[in-house]
Amino acid sequence: MASFRSIKPEIRVLGIDDGRFVPRTKGFADVVGVVYRGGYWFEGIMHTTVTIDGLDSTEKIAAMIRDSPYCGELRVVLLDGVTFAGFNVVDLRALSRLVALPVISVARDEPDLVEIKKALHNLPDFETRWQAMTNSGKLFAVQTRSAENPVYVQTAGISRDFAEKLLKQTSVHSNIPEALRVAHLVASGLFR
Amino acid sequence: MASFRSIKPEIRVLGIDDGRFVPRTKGFADVVGVVYRGGYWFEGIMHTTVTIDGLDSTEKIAAMIRDSPYCGELRVVLLDGVTFAGFNVVDLRALSRLVALPVISVARDEPDLVEIKKALHNLPDFETRWQAMTNSGKLFAVQTRSAENPVYVQTAGISRDFAEKLLKQTSVHSNIPEALRVAHLVASGLFR
Numbered sequence: 001m002a003s004f005r006s007i008k009p010e011i012r013v014l015g016i017d018d019g020r021f022v023p024r025t026k027g028f029a030d031v032v033g034v035v036y037r038g039g040y041w042f043e044g045i046m047h048t049t050v051t052i053d054g055l056d057s058t059e060k061i062a063a064m065i066r067d068s069p070y071c072g073e074l075r076v077v078l079l080d081g082v083t084f085a086g087f088n089v090v091d092l093r094a095l096s097r098l099v100a101l102p103v104i105s106v107a108r109d110e111p112d113l114v115e116i117k118k119a120l121h122n123l124p125d126f127e128t129r130w131q132a133m134t135n136s137g138k139l140f141a142v143q144t145r146s147a148e149n150p151v152y153v154q155t156a157g158i159s160r161d162f163a164e165k166l167l168k169q170t171s172v173h174s175n176i177p178e179a180l181r182v183a184h185l186v187a188s189g190l191f192r
Numbered sequence: 193m194a195s196f197r198s199i200k201p202e203i204r205v206l207g208i209d210d211g212r213f214v215p216r217t218k219g220f221a222d223v224v225g226v227v228y229r230g231g232y233w234f235e236g237i238m239h240t241t242v243t244i245d246g247l248d249s250t251e252k253i254a255a256m257i258r259d260s261p262y263c264g265e266l267r268v269v270l271l272d273g274v275t276f277a278g279f280n281v282v283d284l285r286a287l288s289r290l291v292a293l294p295v296i297s298v299a300r301d302e303p304d305l306v307e308i309k310k311a312l313h314n315l316p317d318f319e320t321r322w323q324a325m326t327n328s329g330k331l332f333a334v335q336t337r338s339a340e341n342p343v344y345v346q347t348a349g350i351s352r353d354f355a356e357k358l359l360k361q362t363s364v365h366s367n368i369p370e371a372l373r374v375a376h377l378v379a380s381g382l383f384r
Contacts, residue, residue: 032382041365042234042374045381173233182234186378189237190224 007162007169010037012073015179016061017080018050019191027052029085030191031061035070036179039172044070045186050085053123057088058132062098071099076166078180079105082136082154083116087123091132092156102158105136106167106176110152113139144171151175199354199361202229204265207371208253209272210242211383219244221277222383223253227262228371231364236262237378242277245315249280250324254290263291268358270372271297274328274346275308279315283324284348294350297328298359298368302344305331336363343367 014033021029028049035044048064050057061084065071082090082105096103113133120129140160141150144167155163170177206225213221220241227236240256242249253276257263274282274297288295305325312321332352333342336359347355362369 040232042370042377045378047382178234185234186237190239190382 007166008038009169010041011075011166011170012037012043012070013076013078013166013170013177013179014046014065014070014074015078015080015177015181015183017180017183017187018084019187021052021085023052023086025052030187031057031064031084032183032187032191033061033064033068034179034183034186035074036170036177036182039170039178042182044068046070050088052088053086054088055125055128057084058091058095058098061090062095065099065101074099074101076158077101077103078177079103080180080184081105081107081111082133087116087120087129089120089129089132090136092136092154094132094135096157102163103156104158104163104167105154106180107152108149108176110141111139142167144168144175144177148175199358200230201361202233203267203358203362204229204235204262205268205270205358205362205369205371206238206257206262206266207270207272207369207373207375209372209375209379210276211379213244213277215244215278217244221280222379223249223256223276224375224379224383225253225256225260226371226375226378227266228362228369228374231362231370234374236260238262242280244280245278246280247317247320249276250283250286250290253282254287257291257293266291266293268350269293269295270369271295272372272376273297273299273303274325279308279312279321281312281321281324282328284328284346286324286327288349294355295348296350296355296359297346298372299344300341300368302333303331334359336360336367336369340367 016033019030033046046068048060050060092103136154143150208225211222223240225238238260240252242252284295328346335342
């Protein structure tokens with residue numbers, strides 16, 4: 001479990017989001033990772049693809065991180081939710097172990113777990129997907145900025161206290177960390 | 193000629209750079225445009241392709257800008273030099289007219305115009321390319337940050353004084369404007 005006595009302002013964080021894709025088709029969605037120093041400096045970028053509604057997001061994202069030149073500098077991984085490319089569920093606990101880093105998923109809207117479970121039942125390998133969901137830990141709300149909506153968070157390899165501190169410190173321009181905000185802009189702007 | 197009495201800290205600037213490509217091959221290079229608010233906030237991204245050693249960079253970049261949702265907000269366009277995808281020369285004056293915005297090219301190293309002219313002679317349409325070079329105006333050095341190397345600048349549609357002011361104000365993390373620094377990281381990181 002990573003613990004940060006105090007969080008350096010230039011802590012290297014990776015924000016990961018997927019590009020647009022046509023739901024329920026065969027194929028791949030693009031996934032972009034953006035490295036920021038804390039909440040301020042864009043430092044680098046990485047890219048992979050994951051199968052639409054597939055089972056490979058944990059492995060593919062782990063490989064993207066490990067193969068990137070930034071891997072050694074990173075201190076935490078932030079994901080835009082735990083489902084990528086439709087219902088390709090990232091197992092936060094497995095991802096954290098594979099890259100030896102804390103992982104935090106951040107959703108702008110409260111995930112409706114009942115609806116998600118229902119949707120997963122319509123796909124093959126329900127048990128695998130649901131296991132990944134439950135491995136991704138308890139959902140909790142974090143008020144990253146006082147005047148804005150909270151975000152909904154799951155974590156692996158980091159205490160709730162430090163996750164909250166880190167999210168607050170890096171959400172300097174909106175209610176989500178800059179690395180995630182920019183990963184979203186790049187992924188949705190370049191990959192449609 | 194655009195004149196800015198004072199430059200707003202959140203002025204929207206577009207930085208444009210190309211990705212990697214194999215020199216002297218047939219094909220296209222990717223070109224990425226990154227929108228920043230001043231020197232601090234990543235605001236958006238756009239993309240096009242230009243022909244390796246072709247003649248279409250001015251037109252393609254103009255179309256990318258005009259077709260982007262950010263066009264109306266932009267106040268200035270920054271280019272990483274005037275040659276894209278090899279020797280596909282951007283005509284700064286024509287680009288400025290096409291998008292109705294000031295254009296500034298910024299090179300980290302002093303361009304060797306004698307060498308460039310020699311190289312252009314080895315390509316078809318020398319006159320067109322050289323005309324674009326000369327339309328891109330007089331080269332001058334700007335010391336964007338006191339302790340770092342100067343950058344080498346050409347402009348269209350903006351006075352030298354205001355170009356210098358704008359470059360200094362937006363070069364907050366290195367000797368080049370953030371929008372250009374990040375466009376380079378994205379283009380070279382995603383497109384090889």
